[in-house]
Amino acid sequence: MKVAIIGGTGFVGTHLCDRLIQEGHRPRLLVRPGSESKVARPADCDIVRGDVTDRAALEQCLEGSDAVIYLIGILREFPARGITFDGLQRAGVEDTIAVAQSKGVERFILMSANGVKPDGTAYQRSKFQAEAALKASGLRWTIFRPSVIFGDPQGRMEFCSQLKKDIIDSPIPAPLFFAGLLPMDAGAFQLAPVHIRDVAAAFTLALTETRTESQTYSLCGPQRLSWKAILTTIAAASGKTKRMLPAPAILIRATAGLLDRYPWFPISRDQIQMLMEGNVCDENDSFARLGLTPTAFGVDQLGYLNR
Ligand SMILES: NC(=O)c1ccc[n+]([C@@H]2O[C@H](COP(=O)([O-])OP(=O)(O)OC[C@H]3O[C@@H](n4cnc5c(N)ncnc54)[C@H](OP(=O)(O)O)[C@@H]3O)[C@@H](O)[C@H]2O)c1
Numbered sequence: 001m002k003v004a005i006i007g008g009t010g011f012v013g014t015h016l017c018d019r020l021i022q023e024g025h026r027p028r029l030l031v032r033p034g035s036e037s038k039v040a041r042p043a044d045c046d047i048v049r050g051d052v053t054d055r056a057a058l059e060q061c062l063e064g065s066d067a068v069i070y071l072i073g074i075l076r077e078f079p080a081r082g083i084t085f086d087g088l089q090r091a092g093v094e095d096t097i098a099v100a101q102s103k104g105v106e107r108f109i110l111m112s113a114n115g116v117k118p119d120g121t122a123y124q125r126s127k128f129q130a131e132a133a134l135k136a137s138g139l140r141w142t143i144f145r146p147s148v149i150f151g152d153p154q155g156r157m158e159f160c161s162q163l164k165k166d167i168i169d170s171p172i173p174a175p176l177f178f179a180g181l182l183p184m185d186a187g188a189f190q191l192a193p194v195h196i197r198d199v200a201a202a203f204t205l206a207l208t209e210t211r212t213e214s215q216t217y218s219l220c221g222p223q224r225l226s227w228k229a230i231l232t233t234i235a236a237a238s239g240k241t242k243r244m245l246p247a248p249a250i251l252i253r254a255t256a257g258l259l260d261r262y263p264w265f266p267i268s269r270d271q272i273q274m275l276m277e278g279n280v281c282d283e284n285d286s287f288a289r290l291g292l293t294p295t296a297f298g299v300d301q302l303g304y305l306n307r
Contacts, residue, residue, distance in 0.1 A: 007071030067107035151196030175247035183246030187228035192220035237302035
């Protein structure tokens, strides 16, 4: 199949392109000017240069495609530079839907995220609104909502390499965030890291299996792990033991509220909120429904942290 990919030069997109090519598909990537060198296998892809706000480039990318996959997402917005959740995670999806409709590309697969909701953070709201627009579009849709994704970043940033860089390699003790005033549950909130290989497999399978149409799949790894356990595993995989200290989220959020407009500040106020909400799936049967077996999170899977 010819598969238009919007946001295919990032961590997820690179793994997904590899998988699609392996299975005989041909990705057609919308690539921002300056990001051409991020396309790992240019000989096996078609490349259309342009930003997601460039209607002509979007039309060229979708022209003649059998399906479209929308992957663009950001973790922090910088409105002064035109980088917003609403623009890239809602409006970008709606524009791509409109182009898909006009070009007769009926199959649309959307990358959303676990925990999206209408009244959440701007990240969660924009992705929820994009889901709603796709469901109302009349296109043949599938939505994926992963928890945090881990796996070899191939030169990009991913969940574990980011935590290693910002927390494990830092001389400051690792923060075990806790809500309220008492550190009883410091670092106890849970996440369900899902391997990038399993995410790429799910997207690829959805392209050819009509039973995945009109379905939303939350993609969580097989374990629910506390923040503390995840940091301990990342430290062990990096050959380190890490001192950890309870950190009141209220203080960190207040600091982030002042400083998260600056890219050098490592985390935003909303990111802390979403982290502490936890990121596990209410119903963890998606991989079984897809006929796939998700990979467990552990030191054995994190060899890439030492490269
Ligand atoms: N990684 C995770 O743990 C995780 C978990 C849940 C959901 N997700 C979702 O998965 C998706 C992919 O995440 P990722 O980790 O692969 O992110 P990423 O590595 O940051 O990649 C983001 C992609 O979006 C592209 N992009 C950003 N702004 C654009 C614009 N204005 N026009 C065109 N393209 C633009 C980037 O292009 P450039 O290469 O030019 O920058 C890149 O291809 C996102 O929607 C994210 O919310 C990720």
